[in-house]
Amino acid sequence: MGQKVNPISLRIGVNQMWDSRWSHDKKYGKYLEQDLLIRSFIEDLCGYQEIFIGKLSIWRSCSMNSLTVNLTDTNTVKPNLFIYFQMYVPYKTYSTNKEQKQEWLSNLENTIYNYLEDRFRNTFNISLLIDPIFEENSGDSKRSKQKTEIDFTFNNDVIKWLLNKDCLMISQWIANEFQKRKGLKEVCRIIEKCFDHIKTEAIDLKYRIDGIKITCSGRFKMTDNEKRRNKMARIKTFKKGQIPLQTLSKHINYHLATAYTPDGTSGIKVWISYEPRKVLDMGLTGE
DSSP states (O other): TTTOOOOOHHBBBBBBSSSOOOOOSHHHHHHHHHHHHHHHHHHHHHHTTTTTEEEEEEEOSSGGGGGGOTTTTTOOOOOOEEEEEEEOGGGSSSSSSSHHHHHHHHHHHHHHHHHHHHTTTTTEEEEEEEEEEEEOOOTTTTTTTTOOOOGGGHHHHHHHHHTOOOOOHHHHHHHHHHTTTTTTTHHHHHHHHHHHHHHHOOOOSEEEEEEEEEEEEESOOTTTTOSSOOOOOOOEEEEOOOOOOOOOOOOEEEEEEEETTTTEEEEEEEEEEEHHHHHHHHHHHHH
């Protein structure tokens, strides 16, 4: 059954944590509905502006020590609502001017904050924290003439996402490439080159990447210039390294994204197997 279920939900309590961290005896259903509305609005807003959104975490105050009391009105006690997420902003979405970039980010924060205020009618003390990652303009970087065609297959953003075991960004990036009519082989070749680069360079970070698996199903292209008369849906899988889905002690990240193309929708599933460096060091020292 490890091959069929969501690997994150299967490992909650073992080496995974909930995205929403709160508990309540009487308002559990109400808070769950609010969390779904928050996630749906932020994901739709970022998707409309072609922004990749990372893991969205929601915290709510659970104890009286973390509540904010209004001294002017002793009958009013508001719980705190904390929202944090990371987003990747493509270069075409913003301007290189720092002032315009900051203004664009402030407008996005105000849009989300105003929606939350109108939705919850001032029942929470809302704290919104956005961690933006702006794409660098590849046209500004000077490329030497001695570089081969293989060098152009490297993608610095994909390398960063692999190092941070970020399935959300990778799956959304693949979906965005499909919507640009890119082929699956070209996308997988870029990911494979980045994965091999991490292995050969032996980059020392908090995590060691053990493997990656990508499954695409739907009507997508295998190559950029592919012309198919029969546009039936198909399923293709790319795998690099080890993905032990049935081993609960293994750390695995997973995400599902959807690409919308003129031929139809395509589902993209991404698994990344990794191991924290602390666990590896303890195993080597025997402590």
